[in-house]
Amino acid sequence: MKNKKTFNLSLLNAAQREAVEHLYGPVLILAGAGTGKTRTVISRLVNMLRQGVCSSEILAVTFTNKAAIEMRERIGQMIPKDEAKEMMVCTFHSLCVRILRSDIEKIGYKNNFTIYTASDQVGLVRKLISRHSAKDESLDHNLAISLIGRSKNKGISVSDKEGALIGEIEKAYNNELKLLNAVDFDDLLILAVKLLKEDSSIKNFWSERFKFITV
Ligand SMILES: Nc1ncnc2c1ncn2[C@@H]1O[C@H](COP(=O)(O)OP(=O)(O)O)[C@@H](O)[C@H]1O
Ligand SMILES: [Mg+2]
Numbered sequence: 001m002k003n004k005k006t007f008n009l010s011l012l013n014a015a016q017r018e019a020v021e022h023l024y025g026p027v028l029i030l031a032g033a034g035t036g037k038t039r040t041v042i043s044r045l046v047n048m049l050r051q052g053v054c055s056s057e058i059l060a061v062t063f064t065n066k067a068a069i070e071m072r073e074r075i076g077q078m079i080p081k082d083e084a085k086e087m088m089v090c091t092f093h094s095l096c097v098r099i100l101r102s103d104i105e106k107i108g109y110k111n112n113f114t115i116y117t118a119s120d121q122v123g124l125v126r127k128l129i130s131r132h133s134a135k136d137e138s139l140d141h142n143l144a145i146s147l148i149g150r151s152k153n154k155g156i157s158v159s160d161k162e163g164a165l166i167g168e169i170e171k172a173y174n175n176e177l178k179l180l181n182a183v184d185f186d187d188l189l190i191l192a193v194k195l196l197k198e199d200s201s202i203k204n205f206w207s208e209r210f211k212f213i214t215v
Pocket of ligand 2: 037038039
C-alpha cells in the first residue's frame with residue numbers, strides 16, 4: 001500500500017498539539033478562519049485511533065456537506081481507509097437521517113421516508129398557494145416557506161396574525177408531507193430530537209454508540 005502521510009505532532013503548533021493530545025473530556029477550539037482548526041480536529045481524530053479508540057465510537061459532525069467532504073478527504077490522506085471505515089464523519093442533517101431511518105416508525109412515519117429538498121418545498125408550496133388562495137389573495141411562496149420553517153422550529157403554528165391564508169397553507173403543507181411519508185430539512189432535525197427525547201432506549205443506543213464526538 002502507498003505510504004500515507006504519517007501522523008506527526010511536529011506539524012502542529014503548541015496549542016494545536018495540546019488539543020490533539022487531549023483525548024478524554026471536552027475541548028473547545030476557538031480560532032479564526034484558516035488558522036488550523038480543521039488540521040487540529042483531524043489530527044485529534046487520527047490520534048484517537050492511534051491510541052486504540054475504535055473507529056465506530058467516533059462521530060465527527062459538521063454543519064455543511066462541503067466541510068464533511070473536506071474532513072473525509074483530509075482524514076483519508078493521513079490514515080489507510082480501512083482504519084477509519086466506521087468513523088462517522090457527516091453533517092448534522094445526515095446524522096439525523098441515520099437516526100430516523102432506524103427508528104422513525106416509533107413516531108408515526110415509515111422508515112423509507114422521502115426527504116423533501118428546497119426545490120420540492122417550492123413546488124409543493126406553490127401548488128398549495130394556487131389551490132387555496134382566493135382571487136384577490138396573494139402570498140409569496142418563499143415567504144410562506146420561511147414562515148412555515150420558522151414556526152416549525154419554534155414548535156408552534158404560524159400565528160393567526162400572519163393571515164388566514166398562510167395558516168391554511170401551513171396546515172396543508174404539513175398534512176401533505178405526512179401523507180406522502182416525507183420530511184423536510186427542518187423535520188430531519190426536529191424529528192430526530194423528538195425521537196431521542198421520547199424514547200430512552202434509542203437515546204441510550206446512540207449515546208453508547210459514540211464515545212467521542214467532535215463538532
Ligand atoms: N501548525 C501548522 N503548520 C503549518 N501549516 C498549518 C498548521 N496548521 C494548519 N496549517 C495549514 O493551514 C491551512 C489552513 O488550515 P485549516 O486546518 O484548514 O484551518 P481552519 O480549519 O482553521 O480554517 C491548511 O493548509 C493547513 O494544512
Ligand atoms: Mg476548517
